[in-house]
Amino acid sequence: MAATLRDVARHAQVSLRTVNNVVSGYQHVSEQMRRKVQAAMEELDYRPNPVARTLRTGRSGVLALVVPEIDVPYFAELAREVINAADEVGYRVIVDQTGHDHDRERQLLTGADRSLLFDGLLFSPLVTPSELRAMQDGPAVPLVLLGEHDFDGRYDHVAIDNERAAYDAVQHLIGLGRERIAAIGVQPQETYTTPQQRTAGFRRAMTEAGLAVREPYLRAAAHYRRAAGYAAARDLLALPQPPDAIFCYADLLAMGAVRAVFDAGLSVPDDVAVIGIDDIDEGRYSRPTLSTVSLDTPHIAREAVKRVADRIDEPGQPALQITASHTVIARESTGGEVPIIHS
Amino acid sequence: MAATLRDVARHAQVSLRTVNNVVSGYQHVSEQMRRKVQAAMEELDYRPNPVARTLRTGRSGVLALVVPEIDVPYFAELAREVINAADEVGYRVIVDQTGHDHDRERQLLTGADRSLLFDGLLFSPLVTPSELRAMQDGPAVPLVLLGEHDFDGRYDHVAIDNERAAYDAVQHLIGLGRERIAAIGVQPQETYTTPQQRTAGFRRAMTEAGLAVREPYLRAAAHYRRAAGYAAARDLLALPQPPDAIFCYADLLAMGAVRAVFDAGLSVPDDVAVIGIDDIDEGRYSRPTLSTVSLDTPHIAREAVKRVADRIDEPGQPALQITASHTVIARESTGGEVPIIHS
DNA sequence: TTCTAGTTTGCACACGTAGGCAAAGCGATG
DNA sequence: CATCGCTTTGCCTACGTGTGCAAACTAGAA
Structure with missing residues (x-):
């Protein structure tokens, strides 16, 4: 159905490796060859398969935003801002709601829910800090808490005072x-x-x-x-x-x-x-x-996205507590x- | 990091194939063996890699819901109901907002946006029917339109009158x-x-x-x-x-x-x-x-999810126009x- | 013992992309 | 002509799972 790298290579009568060189932006590719391959890609309407790419690279370019209920206006507005902020740094966002289900929250944190895949997690939790604290192994994926303080300082979080x-x-x-x-x-x-x-x-x-x-x-x-x-x-x-x-x-x-x-x-x-x-x-x-x-939800969203993106790139960093301003x-x-x- | 089928096989001292037999629910597996393998899976905290599975099977078990703006209450309530309805039939939902961006809508419909992967698309569009009609090849993925009528009847849709x-x-x-x-x-x-x-x-x-x-x-x-x-x-x-x-x-x-x-x-x-x-x-x-x-948004959500799930299982079906009731x-x-x- | 049914295994390939490495092809310069 | 640098290629492995096939093994029955 969908064209693969191999199809493009065949169609352009070049090697698979060369097509890959074009796609991955390899330096030493002649302008002529680049055009030729790109023409073939357009003709076949080639689009890289994100699943294969994710499997290979271990990166999906997707962040997950998890809120208790998406139809609570504040969470919806937060979601909007997070999606926008993520877009600016090249991430897509999937939104999930836990529906006040503690088990669901635990699943997401421990990585028990691997039915979706994402590189980082923005989590506006109901789960109590005691439960967070009880998690021995830490989260399965880079995590930033939203609107929730973790007293142990074991996790990043962004919240107002x-x-x-x-x-x-x-x-x-x-x-x-x-x-x-x-x-x-x-x-x-x-x-x-x-x-x-x-x-x-x-x-x-x-x-x-x-x-x-x-x-x-x-x-x-x-x-x-x-x-x-x-x-x-x-x-x-x-x-x-x-x-x-x-x-x-x-x-x-x-x-x-x-x-x-x-x-x-x-x-x-x-x-x-x-x-x-x-x-x-x-x-x-x-x-x-x-x-x-x-x-200042846009600020909170931007900080949270930036933070989780940083942590994805450099996992070892110490947890950061970011306090956003508020105004009556x-x-x-x-x-x-x-x-x-x-x- | 995360345990794979191979790791489980090694740990349980059985073959990879046997572990797979257990995971995939193959009939002829002795109760004894099943327990042994499951014990190994628990010890290693094994969870199947959804990306590899998706690549192999071509199914992700994920539906995408696309709305113009997630922080418009009606769309947020719709999202809530869609997530619930999808959960009932074993699908997860990712929510995306197009932000009134026609290009973004087109990308999603034509499959140009393959940065996310899903088996079916629930689409509450701004894109005009004329643009939908202009799409020669049809959508890249099973599609159900929400709240929007397609006069050609080329696509499924669920809407009120x-x-x-x-x-x-x-x-x-x-x-x-x-x-x-x-x-x-x-x-x-x-x-x-x-x-x-x-x-x-x-x-x-x-x-x-x-x-x-x-x-x-x-x-x-x-x-x-x-x-x-x-x-x-x-x-x-x-x-x-x-x-x-x-x-x-x-x-x-x-x-x-x-x-x-x-x-x-x-x-x-x-x-x-x-x-x-x-x-x-x-x-x-x-x-x-x-x-x-x-x-009756819950009804609309259920019908839409059911429809797209049907179409995923049997792609060839003719388009269906479902009209939901309304009340003043x-x-x-x-x-x-x-x-x-x-x- | 021999046949049969059930169980377990090994092997191989597939999904589509990423990328290291070495080699070969090409043109230009010394 | 030899050398060098750039470009292109082939080959191979890897990511983790799914699955078809044939073979090997086990146990029970004839």
Whole structure:
């Protein structure tokens, strides 16, 4: 079916080796021969077989991006940026979702899942650091963690300072004069480091401001989707003393929370101020527009891709911890300026 | 590094052929031998090399899903469902975005992009049918089109009846007593069949109801994102006689349009009713919740995966046109019932 | 013992590309 | 004519798996 090197060689009436010389850009090839071979390649519509090439070279030129759920907007935006960043350095990207399946995550990390092949792995995990730590042999492939801190420093990672981001968000709420501040997104067993760090930042901001952290105000979320944010906020508003501000660990939770406040007959931000994290596009058009902590996702994507590409080329490097910057953006949901939406 | 069949054979002190017999599930293998070999495989942590296997068998067990932009919620939700559907029939999925790049689309279709390998292609294209038609040789790999009709019937496709969906949506607006109905998402050159069909449905609904189609009410959208919907709606509201209803060719356009109406100091749905297409999760929590045409994406994904899997197994089959059902869902943006959001 | 069925092995080739090495061909220069 | 440098070729091995074929071995039955 598809033409091979051999077919091209036959068609151009040259040796297989010469065709290979042309394809691989060998120096000592006459211009004349180069043209002749290339003409033959075009006529036969030759394209190198990537599988054979990968088998031979051990390099596929493919990175894998693994996220829990691809239809969570932040992950989708991350995927977009990673694909773009990878394109710039000559890598293709395949996107996979684990669907909150810990086994699937473990498979990918240990290389147990070899049904796909890639040279490096960008991993936005749910798997707990303890599980990462338990992996004796290390990952089967160059690995960069996204948005997750590995305390042992055994793996590369790119993330914001989650504790500080949460601190800044809560301080913004405190600056509005709010005192009964709740949080949505706390993880029940606190196994995931990201929520853990955000809870720490929340507590620190409250404590430093001399405000009480009321345990009923710390709400779990099974997943970081609108439905969970809605349910958690609804429960918060049903408390004897409902909060006057809610800090959500993800914008998507915040979108659900805002709707719940509205459905309870209350106003955002007048009755309840709401702020999230992620700065997804949705929050720039919603009513009210959503205050949030912005992450500079393109930067994160570029750094992560660069890092994994480096590690592919030089496997022995020590793990690097890259911290990306973050910015609190005040929009309508905390009474901030109405942003001008560009045409 | 990684153990091969040969390593396992050596370790178990059996022949390579026997190990292969175990791996490939050959009938005449004694239980004793099977256990012995499997023990050796576990000890060496053997995993078959997918690249070598693919090279040998010509099958990778991977489907490619190609969408214009992965961070457009509908495509992300589609990707989620496709991944799930593929998982059920034993395929893995790689997701790629073309970024509105026609060349990239052509590359994928003609097989010019062989940097990735897959057995079948699920393609949600921007490429015009005329370009598809111009492809003499057909696609390089089994292909199913998503959400796009190929009039020649040369390729499989799975889509809703776009003309009818638009017709139903507009009829819903007409049923509310609206008469000045605008549309956002018309394609300037009408090269893409999906918008073309939706415009046709829009016109038919208007004509049948005896309403005039005012050309200034047909607004283009460079892309189907919030920003384009916002800009188009803002322009519509600046007309001497602004519309009292807007039909958007995508929910994301509608989200932008709703915000524009609000920013103009008007109300949705009182002053302007808005309806979209896609039924993305965002529209179930937005203020107002968004009326839309729902697509049964899981069904579409399953059908598409099934179809491409069939075609991989039996390449010669005639092209099939699968039409998925759609439903108009009336929510707040057209004055519909406030949906109960489940906890 | 001999036949038969089941089991294991060795061998060889294939998939398509990569690339080391030596040799041969070619033209030009000294 | 000899030497040199550039170009082209042939040959061989490798990547790891899949599989057809024939042969050898084992064990049980006739």
